[in-house]
Amino acid sequence: EDQVTQSPEALRLQEGESSSLNCSYTVSGLRGLFWYRQDPGKGPEFLFTLYSAGEEKEKERLKATLTKKESFLHITAPKPEDSATYLCAVPSAATSGGSYIPTFGRGTSLIVHP
Amino acid sequence: EPEVTQTPSHQVTQMGQEVILRCVPISNHLYFYWYRQILGQKVEFLVSFYNNEISEKSEIFDDQFSVERPDGSNFTLKIRSTKLEDSAMYFCASSEIGRPYNSPLHFGNGTRLTVT
Numbered sequence: 001e002d003q004v005t006q007s008p009e010a011l012r013l014q015e016g017e018s019s020s021l022n023c024s025y026t027v028s029g030l031r032g033l034f035w036y037r038q039d040p041g042k043g044p045e046f047l048f049t050l051y052s053a054g055e056e057k058e059k060e061r062l063k064a065t066l067t068k069k070e071s072f073l074h075i076t077a078p079k080p081e082d083s084a085t086y087l088c089a090v091p092s093a094a095t096s097g098g099s100y101i102p103t104f105g106r107g108t109s110l111i112v113h114p
Numbered sequence: 115e116p117e118v119t120q121t122p123s124h125q126v127t128q129m130g131q132e133v134i135l136r137c138v139p140i141s142n143h144l145y146f147y148w149y150r151q152i153l154g155q156k157v158e159f160l161v162s163f164y165n166n167e168i169s170e171k172s173e174i175f176d177d178q179f180s181v182e183r184p185d186g187s188n189f190t191l192k193i194r195s196t197k198l199e200d201s202a203m204y205f206c207a208s209s210e211i212g213r214p215y216n217s218p219l220h221f222g223n224g225t226r227l228t229v230t
Contacts, residue, residue: 034218043118043205043221044157087157089219101170102147102219104157 003027006088006105013112016077021108023088024070031100033071035064036087038107044087078112085109116140120206120222127196128230135191135225137206146189147207147219148181150174157205163189196229203227 003026013019025033032051036044048057050066057064061082063074073086085107091100119138127133139146148160161171163181180192189208193200203226207219 036221041223041226043207043223044219046218046220049218099162099170101159101162101172103159104149106156 004088004090004092004103004105006086006108008108009106010109011111013075013078013110015079015112015114018074018076018078020075021073021086021110022070023073023105025088025090027090027092030068031091033066034089034102035071035073036089036104038085038087044104047086075110078110080112080114083110083112116142118206118208118220118222120204120225122225123223124226124228126228126230129198130195133193133196133227135193135204135206135227137189137191137222138187139189139206139208140220141187143208143210143220145169145209145217146181146183147209148191149205149207149221150202151205151224152202160191160204193227196227198229201227201229 005024007022032049034049035047037047038044048064050064053066053068055066061076061078065072087107088105089102092103093100118140121136125133146163149157150160151157159172161175161181162169166183178194182190203224205221205224207221209217209219
């Protein structure tokens with residue numbers, strides 16, 4: 001069964017303290033990996049798509065990287081406004097048909113203290 | 115920037131009642147989804163919809179659930195007889211035509227359903 005596992009579950013950082021979030025996956029034939037940000041009481045907001053090992057994407061203080069088994073979301077010099085839950089999703093094979101469904105990990109809850 | 119809108123933002127209902135959750139996807143998107151998130155748990159897939167029919171559904175999406183696109187803009191999720199365990203945040207999402215499994219999803223801000 002396809003699996004998406006994120007770690008750590010929660011992360012507390014001081015403002016300016018860089019760190020990385022991990023998303024490991026077990027799918028047969030990766031068809032893209034997606035990172036989303038979710039603020040409390042809101043829907044997930046799309047950040048990045050990565051398609052192949054070695055690919056990197058950047059947006060402000062965030063950089064996403066991809067290997068054959070996992071993806072990292074690196075946060076450089078975070079600010080309090082980066083506090084959110086970060087979700088990883090991969091398309092996994094649907095049990096009922098031949099298509100693929102975006103399947104989410106449990107997320108990493110990030111709190112950045114001023 | 116175009117966005118997915120959901121109404122109502124919060125719905126309280128009694129067990130056994132029917133509820134309809136409404137969504138207006140982004141206008142040029144053709145793939146539509148419903149996900150739910152029970153408090154403290156992960157975002158779970160319910161159903162996907164394309165070309166006026168269900169393309170995939172999860173085990174959660176049993177006979178109590180149905181979806182409909184009644185007109186050119188709205189996309190609805192109906193729960194026929196709500197149970198306490200249906201209490202959750204329900205998210206509608208849409209994605210562009212093409213290859214839906216590698217197009218990012220655009221989510222609404224959800225409807226918080228509370229079943230008492």
